[in-house]
Amino acid sequence: MTAERVDGGLAPVPSPAALARLAxxxxxxxxxxxxxxxxxxxxxxxxxxxLTGLDRHPEAVPGPARARFEEHWRLLERAEDHAxxxxxxxxxxxxxGTWLARTLAAVGGPALPGRLEHFGAVAAAxxxxxGTPFELTLTTRGGQxxxxxxxxxxxxxxxxxxxxxxxxxxxxxxxxxxxxxxLLRTGHRVRGVGPGWREPRRLPGSxxxxxxxxxxxxxxxxxxxxxxxxxxxxxxxxxxxPRLWRSALSLLRATDPRRAAETTALLRCLVxxxxxxxxxxxxxxxxxxxxxxxxxxxxxxxxxxxxxxxxLVHETQHxxxxxxxxxxxxxxxxxxxxxxxxxxxxxxxxxxxxQGTYAHxxxxxxxxRFAGRAVLPPGARHDxxxxxxxxxxxxxxxxxxxxxxxxxxxxxxxxxxGMQRHHAGLARDGGTGAADGEPSPFGDVR
Amino acid sequence: xxxxTSTVTAPGTADGAVRVPSVPDLTGIxxxxxxxxxxxxLAVAVEEVLGDPGGLExxxxxxxxxxxxxxxxxxx
Numbered sequence: 441m442t443a444e445r446v447d448g449g450l451a452p453v454p455s456p457a458a459l460a461r462l463a464x465x466x467x468x469x470x471x472x473x474x475x476x477x478x479x480x481x482x483x484x485x486x487x488x489x490x491l492t493g494l495d496r497h498p499e500a501v502p503g504p505a506r507a508r509f510e511e512h513w514r515l516l517e518r519a520e521d522h523a524x525x526x527x528x529x530x531x532x533x534x535x536x537g538t539w540l541a542r543t544l545a546a547v548g549g550p551a552l553p554g555r556l557e558h559f560g561a562v563a564a565a566x567x568x569x570x571g572t573p574f575e576l577t578l579t580t581r582g583g584q585x586x587x588x589x590x591x592x593x594x595x596x597x598x599x600x601x602x603x604x605x606x607x608x609x610x611x612x613x614x615x616x617x618x619x620x621x622x623l624l625r626t627g628h629r630v631r632g633v634g635p636g637w638r639e640p641r642r643l644p645g646s647x648x649x650x651x652x653x654x655x656x657x658x659x660x661x662x663x664x665x666x667x668x669x670x671x672x673x674x675x676x677x678x679x680x681x682p683r684l685w686r687s688a689l690s691l692l693r694a695t696d697p698r699r700a701a702e703t704t705a706l707l708r709c710l711v712x713x714x715x716x717x718x719x720x721x722x723x724x725x726x727x728x729x730x731x732x733x734x735x736x737x738x739x740x741x742x743x744x745x746x747x748x749x750x751x752l753v754h755e756t757q758h759x760x761x762x763x764x765x766x767x768x769x770x771x772x773x774x775x776x777x778x779x780x781x782x783x784x785x786x787x788x789x790x791x792x793x794x795q796g797t798y799a800h801x802x803x804x805x806x807x808x809r810f811a812g813r814a815v816l817p818p819g820a821r822h823d824x825x826x827x828x829x830x831x832x833x834x835x836x837x838x839x840x841x842x843x844x845x846x847x848x849x850x851x852x853x854x855x856x857x858g859m860q861r862h863h864a865g866l867a868r869d870g871g872t873g874a875a876d877g878e879p880s881p882f883g884d885v886r
Numbered sequence: 887x888x889x890x891t892s893t894v895t896a897p898g899t900a901d902g903a904v905r906v907p908s909v910p911d912l913t914g915i916x917x918x919x920x921x922x923x924x925x926x927x928l929a930v931a932v933e934e935v936l937g938d939p940g941g942l943e944x945x946x947x948x949x950x951x952x953x954x955x956x957x958x959x960x961x962x
Contacts, residue, residue, distance in 0.1 A: 452911055481912040484920055486942075488928060489935040491921060517917045524916070541942035544935060664947050728947035740949070758946045766909045783948075795946050 452477060453768045459851060462764060463858025465757060465802035466698060472705045475760060476532075478767040479734055483531045486540040493547035505553040512563040515574055519563070523570035526628045530566035533589045534708050534736030535656040541732035542660060557581070558656070564602055565590050569628045571606045577614065578602060581655055585611070589709075590630045591639030592653040593621050611637075638673060643685040643710060650685075651709040651736075652676040658711055658738055663728045666717035668740065676712045679741050685710070687745035688752060695749070695809050699802075703752045706759055708735040715740050727751045729758035746810070746820075750827075753806045757799040770794065770852035771845070779841050782834040790847050794856075797838040801859055804831035804866055828866075835863050 454462065458471050467475070494501060494509070501509070520527040530536065539562070543555040557579040565587040567574050577599050578585055585600040586592040593600060597613040600620070604610075609623040611634070621634030632639060640649040651657050658670035671679075692700040716722050725747070727739040737755040742748040764770065773790035781788050783796055810816075811824035842848065842856040910927040912920065935942070 452913075477911075477913045478909055481909045484912040484915065485909055485928065485931045486935060487917075488920055488923070489932045492932050493936055513917070513921075520917050527917075541939070544939040545943065547936065547939065659943065659945050663945060664949070723949070725949035726947060727949055728945050731944040731946070732942040738947075754948065791944075792946075799946075799948075 454764070456854065459768070459854055460858045462760065463855045464862040465798065465805055465859075467702050467760065469701075469705070472702060474767070475706070475763040478763050480528055480532050482763075482766050483537065483540070486537070486544065487531070489544055490540065490547070493544065497548040497552075500548050500550075500552050501556065502553060505556055509556050509559055511576075512560045515567050515572070515576065516563040518574070519567040519570040519572040522572045523628070526569035526571075527566045529628060530562060530569060530588060532708070532735070534730075534733035535651065535654040536562055536588050537733040538656040538659070538730055539588075541730075542656070561585060561587055564604075565630075568602075568604055568609055568623060568625060568630045571625055572604070573606060574602070574604050576602050584653075584655075586654050587630075588654055588656075589640070589649065589651075590623075591632055591637060593634070594636035594638070595620065640709070641682065644682055645686060645689050646704045646707070648685075648704065648707045649709045650676070650681050651711050654709075657709070657736070658713070659728075659730050662717055663713055663738060664717075664723055664726050666721040666723040666726070667719070668713045668715070668717050668723060668726055670738070671712040671714040675714065679712065681710070681712065681741075684742060684745055684748050688742075688748035691745050691810075692749045692752065695813065696806065699753060699756075699806065702760075703756050706735055706756055707737060707752070709737075711736055711738040713738050713740045727755055729755045729762070731762050734759035734762045746824075750803060750806065753802050754799045757802045758795055761795055761798050768851050769849050770855050771848050773845075773847035781841070782837045790841075790845060793838055793841050794852075797835055797842060797859065800831045800838075801835045801863060801866075804828050804835060805862070807831060808866055832863065832866055835859075839863060 452474055454471065454474060458468075458474065461467060461471055494506070498506075516527060539555070539558050543552070543558075546552040546555050558581065560576060560578045564574070564576055564578060568587065568590060579599055580595050580597060583596060584592045584594050593611050595613055599614055601612045601614055602609060603612070604623075607625050609625075609630075610619050611621040611623070612619055619634060621632045621637035623630050623632040638653055640651045640653055642648070643650055652671060652673045661667055662669045689700060689704070692703060713726060713728075715724065724740060725742070727737065729738070730736065737752060739748070739751050739755070742751055771790055771794060775789050775791075777787040777789045777792075779788050779790065779793050781793055781796060783800070788796070807824045807828035811821050811828055813821070816824070839856070839860050843860060848856060910925065910931055912928070915923070
């Protein structure tokens with residue numbers, strides 16, 4: 441095997457100007473495009489890692505399972521020949537990243553063959569979007585076959601047969617002539633009908649999906665101390681997600697159109713979280729981003745549009761910073777938790793300090809702008825101003841940790857200085873100047 | 887045939903330091919090429935992943951009883 445090289449090409453790292461914009465928690469469309477290109481490269485690195493892991497541990501995957509993997513890989517290649525954008529959209533869908541992370545963690549172990557089976561659903565989803573004809577029998581998981589970003593068929597059978605043509609497809613269970621679901625492709629979008637077929641809802645005014653179906657939409661151990669799992673469709677169908685989303689996006693556009701644009705450009709799916717964990721512990725106002733799945737926001741049902749807007753701002757920064765760190769490392773720090781921050785009682789690793797500072801800087805910016813909207817009643821403006829002050833104070837306490845750190849790269853230092861400048865600008869532009877060190881009254885800055 | 891862009895150096899910063907991307911540029915690379923590729927930059931990225939797959943399973947979360955950031959189970 442020979443190495444393939446490009447003739448003088450350079451890796452697409454952000455320019456100093458782009459890095460400065462990102463440090464201010466902003467981004468132009470070109471900056472976002474760069475981050476999304478990095479996301480796709482990262483996804484391909486993970487796929488290549490999986491291939492390498494399989495080659496190194498041939499004993500870990502029985503022959504039939506390996507043969508199915510190869511069949512699925514060939515289908516993915518054929519789909520890419522037909523419509524590369526459809527394959528890229530499928531591979532870059534956030535839950536596919538979560539599946540890849542879980543599968544890579546199982547490389548060489550007994551769980552690997554089972555995890556590999558989902559690759560068939562990934563390949564099928566890509567081929568359906570691409571309009572590539574194929575026939576495939578896919579293993580169900582937890583009583584359903586889930587096609588990432590398309591939908592899921594509840595199937596009380598171990599497998600589902602997918603027969604796909606250019607524009608239509610049929611899902612059947614082995615031994616049954618009855619069609620369980622019929623799918624229709626329009627462009628790269630696939631819709632379906634049939635008993636047991638469900639698909640994620642598209643949130644109004646965007647291409648973002650409300651994903652309450654994909655088995656890999658949330659981390660396996662849940663989110664937070666309460667280990668909140670993803671909420672199932674049985675719960676979310678009665679919750680006002682589309683209405684909240686529409687109002688939150690409208691509010692975000694009125695407050696800061698560029699931030700609204702960045703949110704809709706990066707966010708591929710919104711994943712509702714259940715309010716109760718497996719051990720009965722309840723939690724409110726929880727939101728999260730999984731490193732392996734940038735572009736997905738996981739959240740419990742917010743109290744209102746303003747809270748959802750803040751969640752979107754907050755979690756989008758985590759996605760941006762995760763993507764940026766992959767393109768251009770900002771630090772070389774390990775997981776050692778060594779730093780005290782205002783928003784947690786326990787020491788944090790430098791990566792956590794950086795992520796928290798960045799997200800809170802964006803929130804300080806957002807709430808400051810929100811407080812400046814003359815159309816709001818005085819009470820709402822006062823509340824927004826208090827949130828702005830609180831977040832700004834937390835950032836003020838954390839910035840010196842970053843600025844004095846020896847673990848930042850030179851790009852990381854540039855980035856931290858950019859954040860400091862933006863923070864200073866926020867202090868000049870607004871805020872009531874609450875004294876540093878006062879307890880924070882708001883959610884994630886305690 | 888698409889070519890693999892694997893570059894381990896990139897434009898320097900204002901202070902002259904060299905930026906080293908941790909992800910090679912694979913945009914424009916098709917899956918057949920990816921499978922065959924034995925590019926050094928890609929190999930380094932693959933070894934980083936296989937050497938610490940748990941590093942992918944980090945969740946940043948906020949709210950509830952908690953605040954921003956935690957490591958996944960099994961991570962220190």
